[in-house]
Amino acid sequence: MSRALRYTPPLADRDLITRPRLLDVLRSRFERPLTAVVAPAGFGKTTLLGQAVSENALSPWGEDRWLTCQRDDTSLSFLVSGVSAAVGLSAPVPEDPRQAAVAVAEALWNAAPRQVALILDDVHLVTPGSPAGRFLGHLVEELPGNGHLVLASRPPLPLSVARLVAGGGAVVLGEEDLQFRDGEVAAFAESRGVSPELLSDVGGWPALAELTATAGPFAVNGYVWEELLAQVSPERRHALALLVAVGGADEEIAAALLGRDVDLPSLLEGLPLLVRSRSGWWSLHGLWAAALQHHLDSGQVAEARRTAAGILRGRGQYHEAMGLLLDARAWDDVRRLVVEVCECCTALVPTDVLEAWLHRLPRDVQQTPEGLLLAAMVAEPTSPDAAEGLLVQALAAAPGALGVRYACLNALVQLAFWRNDRRRMEDLLQELEDLARAGHQGAPAFVALVRGVLARSTDDLRSALAVPGLVSGASLNPVQDWLHAQLVLLRLGDAATGEVLARRSLSHAATTMHGVARCLLLESFRLRGRVEEAERLLPYLLTDMAPAKVLTSPELVVCAVSLLDVLGRQDEADAVLRASRSVLGASPVAWAPLAWALAEAFHALSARDEERAAAALRSIVARNGGRGSAAVRVSPVALPLFYVLVPEVRDRWDADPPPGSLADVYAGARALVELRERGSTRAAGAIPATTWPVLRALLPVPWVSELALGMAAAGRAGARALVEDLGPAARATLRTLATTAPPALAVTARSLLRAIPAVPTARLHLRVLGPLELRRDGVVVTAPELRRERVRQLLGYLVVHDRPTRSAITSELWPDLDDAAAGRNLRVTLAYLQNVLEPDRGELDPPYFVRSAGPVLHLVADGALEIDVLQFEHALDEAARLERQGAPSAALSAHRRAAALWGGDLLADVAGGSWLDWERDRLRSRFVASAVRAGDLLLARGDAEAARSLAERALRVDDCSETAHQLLVAVHLADDDLVDAHRALRRCQHMLSELGVPPQPRTRSLAQQLAARR
Secondary structure, eight states: OOGGGTSSOOEESSOOOOOHHHHHHHHGGGGSSEEEEEOOTTSOHHHHHHHHHHHHHHSOSSEEEEEEOOGGGGSHHHHHHHHHHHHTOOSOOOSSHHHHHHHHHHHHHHTTTSOEEEEEESGGGSOTTSHHHHHHHHHHHHOOTTEEEEEEESSSOSSOOHHHHHTTSEEEEOHHHHSOOHHHHHHHHHHHTSOGGGGTTSTTOHHHHHHHHHHOGGGGGTOHHHHHHHTSOHHHHHHHHHHHHTTOBOHHHHHHHHTSOOOHHHHHTTOSSEEEOTTSOEEEOHHHHHHHTTSSOHHHHHHHHHHHHHHHHHTTOHHHHHHHHHHHTOHHHHHHHHHHHHTTSSOSSOHHHHHHHHHHSOHHHHTSHHHHHHHHHHHTTTOHHHHHHHHHHHHHHOTTOHHHHHHHHHHHHHHHHHHTOHHHHHHHHHHHHHHHHTTOSSHHHHHHHHHHHHOOSHHHHHHHTOSHHHHTTOOOOHHHHHHHHHHHHHTTOOHHHHHHHHHHHHHSSOGGGHHHHHHHHHHHHHTTTOHHHHHHHHHHHHHHOOHHHHHHOTHHHHHHHHHHHHTTOHHHHHHHHHHHHHHHHTOOOTTHHHHHHHHHHHHHHHTTOHHHHHHHHHHHHHHTTTOOGGGGGTOTTHHHHHHHHOGGGHHHHHHSOOOTHHHHHHHHHHHHHIIIIIOOOHHHHTOOTTTHHHHHHHSOHHHHHHHHHHHHHTTOTTHHHHHHHTTHHHHHHHHHHHHHSOHHHHHHHHHHHHHSOOOOSSOEEEEOBSSOEEEETTEEOOOGGGGSHHHHHHHHHHHHSSSOBHHHHHHHHOTTSOHHHHHHHHHHHHHHHHHHHOTTOOTTSOOSSEEEETTEEEEOOSTTEEEHHHHHHHHHHHHHHHHHTTOHHHHHHHHHHHHHHOOSSBTTTOOOOHHHHHHHHHHHHHHHHHHHHHHHHHHHHTOHHHHHHHHHHHHHHOTTOHHHHHHHHHHHHHTTOHHHHHHHHHHHHHHHHHHTOOOOHHHHHHHHHHHHTO
16 A cells, blocks of 8 residues: 555545445544444445545544555554654654553644544554554553544454443444445445446445446356456556556556556546545555456566565655565565665664564575574664674675675674774774775765774874765765764764754654754754754654663763753753663663763752762773763763863863864863863953853853853953853852852952842742732732832833833833933832832842843843743743644643633733733733633543633633633533533624624534534
8 A cells, every 4th residue: 555545535436325324423433432344345444434534524523634554554663653644743653552552642632622533444454462453452542532533444353342332432333334225225326327226136245336337237146357357458457457466556656567658547447446546546446356366477466566666665665665575575675675774774664664574584585694684683772682693694694795794784883883892893894895895885985984983083083084975975874874973073073064964864764863863963053052942952852762762872861961951951851860770771882871971960060069970970981991082972061071070081182172163162171170270260261252152052050150250250241141141050159169269260259249139038929910919938018119009010011021121111101201200200119119029138239130231121030039920921832832742731731830820810900001901911812722722621631620610711701702612512512411502602602693703613513513412
């Protein structure tokens, strides 16, 4: 089956009769978890489901997502990839059937309030009890309230549904249901222009009715195919047999099979039991195979399959190509395809698909070099020693086969790379060089990359990478592109080129490389100080970090932990560390302990625990005989961590300073050492402005604070602003350095502490959603200044407007006064407000909460001052971000946090101008939209009571919100409260009538459902 037919139902090539009794059952698929259509071939299962989809498109009750199963869907990764694509889920495929089912269920839930039916056709191709079969069972269990599964299968279904059927949660249409009834036979006969009597003996079998109507009465006597094919020319019959042999075709495959240009629609015109996709792929019903099986000999069938497989292979459709080759028993082609798929260290298809291929190979093919290679690639992720043994056997059995030797050597290099076995890599390099000299086209580029890995100096590395195949930018396989990116980025410090190469690796279809390629892309951003871009990429990296991937790519942990700490998300960094500890402990990769030490050290430094960080790094240095300079190949954060905390390894970097962007990190590390050990600010003062963002992206925050102090002590302009931007963490560092640093630095630290406002010990909470209320450490503030209307207005204006100018404030609060009088009023009001916020602040201390920068005032809302409206909007923004990422569970939590914060209109007891009215309207709109979305998600999860509460709250805020009315109607429907559902619907319709606007599709759909349930 082509992917062209995978995600859409086939188009009917002839008019179809409508079967209301069956369509009515299928229409109600949006009201139950599971609907199954189970019958042998020829009973019109696909046709019926296609009709149901078309009917629903005319008058939608929900959304349909289609997937036609294939033979490879027995492999979990292949089936889940298809299901994920059908439901719009782009995240990597989880390796556990239940986790995969949860991920798909989350994607369906994310579509709430829309009802979504996932239709799986030909599900009998999924083997019962296989990982894919277990996935289907788990998916049924995990379905949300708005998610529905429709399965079409030959008997038996690959999962048990008896419990669901008994409980009313499933309906199964069987062979008896799908047989034509008398009225349907008559309607079918009329649609085909034949007498109903002609079809009197077809037994209700739709396929036989179709054939009989097409070929005449001989069908019932067993001669239908002979009669039908007798009307087809020998050339056309031969063409049909070729198409059947390869499972269908498009124009390109048909032309290759028939040896000439072919017009497929004309070739197939008038023939029954054909389906086509919108993209032009044609497939013939399985009954054609039996009829045409004697029109080609086995050699012709095999040759046709080999031809089609060659085209599919060229498109990168390895699953389909291998299926045809295995069916053709074309073992030489199978072996060549194995080499192509497995030649780049990490296979181009998932391991479970490789395993399925291996099991279909006969014993003698399994023992060939290619069979041993395939077995090795299946074993490689979990059993490296076994994989190496198989690869050595394959090499010994293929002395003259360049392709298979190259693939085996690639895989052995990968294993030696994992083990950090330099001598083994040097031996393998010699064999790769022999292959290059023997004429293998891919070997020269890989030889250059392996030489680069083994290079001991920057000059040697540049020389190794200067071969034409790499310089020209020719396309490599994804592993080689990734290795090239790693060498360029982490050894040469060329972040711009590293980004290009990392993106090239990401562009390959081999998703197994996407995690490590994304890691390099993220590091290329950090090495240029583009931390915002790195942060945007971080959620995808975290998704990539499945245990199986971390097992062989420990550098992902360092990248994730260090960036989370840089961003101030220490709790998340700690969670990643805890989740990765046991995985890294079991890793076969030599640098796993180093990766753990780097992640642990960076996290400890972010918490200002240098003793723990140094101990983690020294354990690695001791284990590696005092070597630390190579650690940067795991992560660029290794350089500053080792250089600062492990002095004995500095000579290596000082003797051969790193190039490119790594030089910026090296300069920061040297400046930090000079500050600490010699009290010198010279190096810190010389740090270029362009280097600062790089250091900010790659160093722990306390170290960045220390460098900013050194820059300030050296007289660098803007250094104080750098310290302020670092927030409270910088002040904690300054406080320590004010007493422990060398004198010049200590004096500057104390000066900055006086100039930079201290974080108040009391915590304020300001509530402005509803009546204004200020609490200090949980106690309501009753200061008389806060009762002044202008103080309340000023506070509200500063909450709503980020960094307004004094003139903007006076024009709003004192529009009738001249500039001088308004300015005086603002100064007095501001003094009152400062007293309210910081009653214990010293007279000479700078204010913390309301700061002045020239004509601009700024209300600082951080951990010391919580403002409910800012938390409300942050929760809504987070919910929107999580919705975009397809994480409805997390998004629902954010929506509910926002709902809990809503206490009413903004500054409900404060009088204001148009600025306040506009802001109130905006926030009301955001609350209603969020409350309805949360209610829809809760209803889909089965929590109707919580959904009702949110619908009613939303309507109290905006009784003209049609979506809130829809939610309330849907809640009553879910509770089978038809009286209140009708009442809520009439209220909605009355509101729409008064406004003069037509109802939305969901309102009409809810009305349809109510009408159907009377």
